[in-house]
Amino acid sequence: MAERYDPGAVESKWQRRWEEAGLNRVDIDGAERPFYNLMMYPYPSAEGLHVGNVYAFTGADIHGRFKRMQGLDVFEPIGFDAFGIHSENFALEKGTHPMELIPQNIANFTRQLKQLGFMYDWGRMVDVTQPEYYKWTQWIFLQLFKGGLAERRKAPVNWCPSCKTVLANEQVIDGHCERCSTLVTQRFLHQWFFKITDYAQQLLDNLEWIDWSESTKRLQRNWIGRSDGADIEFEIVGHPDKKLRVFTTRPDTLFGATFMVLAPEHPYVDEITTRERRAEVQDYVQRALAMDLVERKKAGEERQKSGVDTGAVAINPATGEEIPIWVADYVLMEYGWGAIMAVPAHDERDFEFAKGYRLPIRVVVIPADQYESFDPDAELEAAFTEHTEDEVLVNSGKFDGVPAAKAIKDITAWLEKEGRGTFAVNYRVHDWCISRQRYWGPPIPIIHCENCGVVPVPEDDLPVVLPYVENFKPDESGVGPLARSEEFLNVDCPNCGGVAKRETDVSDTFLDSAWYFIRYPSTDRHDLPFEPVRTKKWLPVDMYIGGEEHAVLHLMYSRFITMALHDLGHLPFEEPYHKFRKHGLIIREGAKMSKSRGNVVIPDEYVERYGADTLRSYLMFLGPYEEGGDFRDQGIAGISRFFDRVWDTVANSELADGPPETDELNHKLHATIKKVTEDLAGLQYNTAIAALMEYLNAVRAGGRRPRHSEVEPLIAMIAPFAPHLAEELWERLGNTPSVFSGANWPQYDAQLAVSEEVDIAVQVNGRFRATIKAPRGASEEEVRALALANEAVQRHLDGVEVRKTVFVSDRLINLLV
RNA sequence: GCGAAAGUGGCGGAAUCGGUAGACGCGCCAGCCUUAGGAGCUGGUGGCCUUGUGGCCGUGGGGGUUCGAGUCCCCCCUUUCGCACCA
Numbered sequence A: 001m002a003e004r005y006d007p008g009a010v011e012s013k014w015q016r017r018w019e020e021a022g023l024n025r026v027d028i029d030g031a032e033r034p035f036y037n038l039m040m041y042p043y044p045s046a047e048g049l050h051v052g053n054v055y056a057f058t059g060a061d062i063h064g065r066f067k068r069m070q071g072l073d074v075f076e077p078i079g080f081d082a083f084g085i086h087s088e089n090f091a092l093e094k095g096t097h098p099m100e101l102i103p104q105n106i107a108n109f110t111r112q113l114k115q116l117g118f119m120y121d122w123g124r125m126v127d128v129t130q131p132e133y134y135k136w137t138q139w140i141f142l143q144l145f146k147g148g149l150a151e152r153r154k155a156p157v158n159w160c161p162s163c164k165t166v167l168a169n170e171q172v173i174d175g176h177c178e179r180c181s182t183l184v185t186q187r188f189l190h191q192w193f194f195k196i197t198d199y200a201q202q203l204l205d206n207l208e209w210i211d212w213s214e215s216t217k218r219l220q221r222n223w224i225g226r227s228d229g230a231d232i233e234f235e236i237v238g239h240p241d242k243k244l245r246v247f248t249t250r251p252d253t254l255f256g257a258t259f260m261v262l263a264p265e266h267p268y269v270d271e272i273t274t275r276e277r278r279a280e281v282q283d284y285v286q287r288a289l290a291m292d293l294v295e296r297k298k299a300g301e302e303r304q305k306s307g308v309d310t311g312a313v314a315i316n317p318a319t320g321e322e323i324p325i326w327v328a329d330y331v332l333m334e335y336g337w338g339a340i341m342a343v344p345a346h347d348e349r350d351f352e353f354a355k356g357y358r359l360p361i362r363v364v365v366i367p368a369d370q371y372e373s374f375d376p377d378a379e380l381e382a383a384f385t386e387h388t389e390d391e392v393l394v395n396s397g398k399f400d401g402v403p404a405a406k407a408i409k410d411i412t413a414w415l416e417k418e419g420r421g422t423f424a425v426n427y428r429v430h431d432w433c434i435s436r437q438r439y440w441g442p443p444i445p446i447i448h449c450e451n452c453g454v455v456p457v458p459e460d461d462l463p464v465v466l467p468y469v470e471n472f473k474p475d476e477s478g479v480g481p482l483a484r485s486e487e488f489l490n491v492d493c494p495n496c497g498g499v500a501k502r503e504t505d506v507s508d509t510f511l512d513s514a515w516y517f518i519r520y521p522s523t524d525r526h527d528l529p530f531e532p533v534r535t536k537k538w539l540p541v542d543m544y545i546g547g548e549e550h551a552v553l554h555l556m557y558s559r560f561i562t563m564a565l566h567d568l569g570h571l572p573f574e575e576p577y578h579k580f581r582k583h584g585l586i587i588r589e590g591a592k593m594s595k596s597r598g599n600v601v602i603p604d605e606y607v608e609r610y611g612a613d614t615l616r617s618y619l620m621f622l623g624p625y626e627e628g629g630d631f632r633d634q635g636i637a638g639i640s641r642f643f644d645r646v647w648d649t650v651a652n653s654e655l656a657d658g659p660p661e662t663d664e665l666n667h668k669l670h671a672t673i674k675k676v677t678e679d680l681a682g683l684q685y686n687t688a689i690a691a692l693m694e695y696l697n698a699v700r701a702g703g704r705r706p707r708h709s710e711v712e713p714l715i716a717m718i719a720p721f722a723p724h725l726a727e728e729l730w731e732r733l734g735n736t737p738s739v740f741s742g743a744n745w746p747q748y749d750a751q752l753a754v755s756e757e758v759d760i761a762v763q764v765n766g767r768f769r770a771t772i773k774a775p776r777g778a779s780e781e782e783v784r785a786l787a788l789a790n791e792a793v794q795r796h797l798d799g800v801e802v803r804k805t806v807f808v809s810d811r812l813i814n815l816l817v
Numbered sequence B: 001g002c003g004a005a006a007g008u009g010g011c012g013g014a015a016u017c018g019g020u021a022g023a024c025g026c027g028c029c030a031g032c033c034u035u036a037g038g039a040g041c042u043g044g045u046g047g048c049c050u051u052g053u054g055g056c057c058g059u060g061g062g063g064g065u066u067c068g069a070g071u072c073c074c075c076c077c078u079u080u081c082g083c084a085c086c087a
Helices: A007-021 A051-069 A085-094 A100-116 A131-146 A196-208 A214-224 A251-256 A268-272 A277-290 A293-302 A348-357 A404-418 A515-523 A533-537 A554-567 A604-609 A612-621 A632-649 A663-681 A686-698 A708-718 A723-732 A780-789 A789-796
Strands: A034-041 A073-075 A150-160 A163-166 A185-194 A227-236 A243-248 A259-262 A307-315 A322-328 A339-342 A366-367 A391-393 A421-426 A446-449 A453-456 A490-492 A497-501 A543-548 A579-583 A586-587 A628-631 A757-764 A767-775 A804-808 A812-814
Touching: A007 A100, A007 A196, A007 A612, A007 A723, A034 A051, A034 A515, A034 A533, A034 A579, A051 A322, A051 A446, A051 A515, A051 A543, A051 A579, A051 A586, A051 A612, A051 A663, A051 A767, A051 A804, A085 A100, A100 A604, A131 A150, A131 A453, A131 A515, A196 A214, A214 A554, A214 A579, A243 A259, A243 A339, A251 A404, A259 A307, A277 A307, A277 A322, A277 A391, A307 A348, A307 A533, A322 A348, A339 A348, A339 A663, A339 A723, A391 A404, A404 A421, A421 A543, A453 A579, A554 A612, A604 A612, A604 A632, A612 A632, A612 A723, A632 A686, A632 A723, A663 A686, A663 A708, A686 A708, A757 A780, A757 A789, A767 A780, A767 A789, A780 A789, A780 A804, A780 A812
Parallel strands: A034 A073, A034 A543, A259 A322, A543 A579, A586 A628, A757 A812
Antiparallel strands: A150 A163, A150 A185, A227 A243, A227 A307, A227 A421, A259 A339, A307 A322, A366 A391, A446 A453, A446 A497, A490 A497, A757 A767, A804 A812
């Protein structure tokens, strides 16, 4: 009676053995060929592991196991991103304190992760909510503070009315809170900022050489949003002490600047508005400021642009003309200088505004081929924004006829010489607001002293332990729940010993994750955050796999923190990840998975029914790993059957000795090893599995019993996907110990990976008429002779003379008649 | 609006230095086996025409380059993602 594959039995047996043997523990100090295989650690939700997590981790685990089988010392750690609003909100909802809830969730996640057979070194697990971890998160804050990269300032910030805390710009999606989708409002509060803008250029520049998924790099580039242009200074009539500075990317259009616009918050608004206009301007500014940031930003699309004339007048430095200064809310204080020169002829927004308020429009750029026929009085239908070498300037004095692209440089250079302007760069990215008026995070290690002001907590006093606070519910006050703990709040100033209070905000959870991967190799060291020798040995990370949704959050923040720590002398590298690959998203039956749809795949159910190996492999088979796939319930049967056949091949028959039975099988074997090796290196798991299936079909074709030598490499190649099954069969093939304990990845012979005989397509006048077999490398003459001898070909030639042949070696011959 | 990616059988998806489109799998069809089977095995499966042989059509639509185009070029359509009053 044939023995059937019982995944449950096999998997629990091998999980037990791995644990007993310590198979996944890496010798951190002694490893000779270190390979740091990192994946984005999860937030341990109460629902347990999502299939999206399983998908991400499986792809990363396969990569790690593959590298290990190639003889590298692979370090594959895991941890839990258990701080943050997400956890806290859930705890509030459940009415359980996070200090109770989180350990339960972590225990559950750990159970699930172990069940799925990931190769984690559990001895180096990181839980960011443990004081021994966040002590160092606080330490990093202090290093940045000392280095002048952490700054407390009052600024307009995003406030989520539902989470009752501020959010970083990166956490606001389309004006809504990233976590709860509530419309974000604006508040003006004292907050801690990390000066990520100091690194904008480096963050951008290094994208040139780091090996990351292109799409992820593009997201970062867009977010950083560098624009090149000029700062230009305008004189204000009657205010010789003031210059109105603007940033523009189009200095070529300076001659067309017919008015200026200030943001409502601009400091000059009050100072330059004329007496007659004062009431109206104040009224407008008040209304604008009363609006939410979001409302104002949305306005651009939904309503007419509004504004008001200040009555003040500036001088266009190019034309010497007086131009009015307006205030309008379409100009944002947060970008550039909060003021613009308006060139209605060449900017859509300015054009719309000018039309609305009947302000003058002057064309200064036109297509080069219309230069001769240019009519300065013709009415412009829409803003003309092209500015390449094919457009030239008009109405621009000595710059008439200069191509626009060149004029950008020429006019800026001229301004520079005149002392009225300069080349300038602006970035879209803003400083990272890290304060959170919440409970569940590391307290920011700062003390506010009545005498000394802002005082950092001395490093020796770290960690500032997050106290147990019974009522941690956030409120509208803008002050975090930690302020309710008198014991926590009141402290002696470390400087003067006087009366002082602790900072009550906690830090953003993205700070926890900005350095967790640096901690992993040093988790056993409690005297320092990361041990220098180990850090140098294992970092930067060799391969990082994760979701692209973190492109401008975690991935950018961790790059910034790494650069900062590098510049502060703590790290020997400035980029944290050598290689980053995003994985795709998994959908179900063509639709997004969501709780509300009720179509979420629960991993446990599939593990129970088919086994972890089958679930893992099926997930990888759905589609290209970097693009995602569609989980179709019926599809898993294909992998299940495949593994049944693999099992049957090894477990239910004596395998004959000797080399692969035929040359053809031997070729197939080597070709398969080659393909699978290459596919795994490129994360092309779906096609690798297809190749393994094809190979098994070949060795079992017609019901034949394969030989030992035909099967063993297959088992090794299956191992990264289905580690438990592979171990069991590897053992049954007579091997000890674990298939992962040495460089057991099969080698291929490049010569053998190609067969000696090839199929060649024969075309007559470009149409396929036949295929013929020919020896590999056959010459054109040989192939031509074989083709002409073919009956089907002859029928199409029908005695006509072959005029010309096109020959592609080993592939095709095309006979032209 | 701007930027990017992608459109291939009933379905998931293969194949892009231009060279036999549809690998592998799901589903479906036929046969075998079985007391039974949501099991297993064998074979088939893009469409249309054809007794067979074979022929024609076919990778979102239209044009082009080429002996030859899913692949390269131009135009258009659709979908997805990112950004969006960023000056």
